[in-house]
Amino acid sequence: MESYALWDIDGTLLKNGAKAGSLYDIAVAEVTGFVAGTASPGEHGKTDGQIISERLAQYGLDPAHHSAVGARLDELSTEANLGPNRRELTAGVPEALAAVAAAGWTNALLTGNSPTRARVKLVGAGLSEADFDWDMSFFGQTALKRSDITAAARVGLAGLTSVIIGDTPSDGSAADAAGIPFIAVATGVFDRSVLEATSARVVLDDLVSGLPGLLDELKRIGSEG
Numbered sequence: 001m002e003s004y005a006l007w008d009i010d011g012t013l014l015k016n017g018a019k020a021g022s023l024y025d026i027a028v029a030e031v032t033g034f035v036a037g038t039a040s041p042g043e044h045g046k047t048d049g050q051i052i053s054e055r056l057a058q059y060g061l062d063p064a065h066h067s068a069v070g071a072r073l074d075e076l077s078t079e080a081n082l083g084p085n086r087r088e089l090t091a092g093v094p095e096a097l098a099a100v101a102a103a104g105w106t107n108a109l110l111t112g113n114s115p116t117r118a119r120v121k122l123v124g125a126g127l128s129e130a131d132f133d134w135d136m137s138f139f140g141q142t143a144l145k146r147s148d149i150t151a152a153a154r155v156g157l158a159g160l161t162s163v164i165i166g167d168t169p170s171d172g173s174a175a176d177a178a179g180i181p182f183i184a185v186a187t188g189v190f191d192r193s194v195l196e197a198t199s200a201r202v203v204l205d206d207l208v209s210g211l212p213g214l215l216d217e218l219k220r221i222g223s224e225g
């Protein structure tokens with residue numbers, strides 16, 4: 001039976017981007033003409049669809065702008081992530097992806113990003129598109145909450161073994177909602193103690209020191225399959 005390791009991107013495979021949050025407001029401004037004041041904090045673990053929806057509501061703008069803002073966000077992200085604002089891998093990512101694949105798992109994505117944003121962020125940071133199964137990956141450009149993405153994964157991967165690897169409590173609660181096991185990695189903004197309070201089967205400090213623990217847990221999950 002096929003097994004899928006569903007990786008989160010921001011804070012998990014990639015270090016969080018310093019300017020990542022500002023692109024939403026730039027896209028909103030370019031589509032609607034509304035210029036926001038200060039950037040909104042605390043978006044970690046939210047989906048693109050959710051952030052766009054919340055900002056349109058916060059600014060009193062028509063929710064019908066959602067798809068145009070998302071499309072512009074894709075373009076802005078492509079310029080940034082393949083150009084001046086390339087993102088950086090967290091430590092040990094290529095080795096971890098290779099080890100997970102060698103253990104018989106297919107690497108795929110479960111992310112709040114759109115497919116375009118996922119692709120340009122990962123490729124810009126030096127990974128290859130071929131590192132992931134894009135057909136068995138799940139994205140968040142229209143999702144209004146993270147559990148919408150995990151619900152889609154539960155349907156798309158019905159009968160198959162899967163696990164979600166992410167850096168936020170939201171990854172954990174969305175995994176719980178779909179009955180998918182969760183592994184946490186403390187390379188984002190949440191530290192170990194916060195992640196230990198989630199349903200995480202194991203909390204990894206990072207993908208270097210945590211790689212043996214990750215592989216052990218995958219073996220355990222696979223045997224439960």
Ligand SMILES: [Mg+2]
Nearest residue numbers: 008010011167
């Ligand atoms: Mg994340």
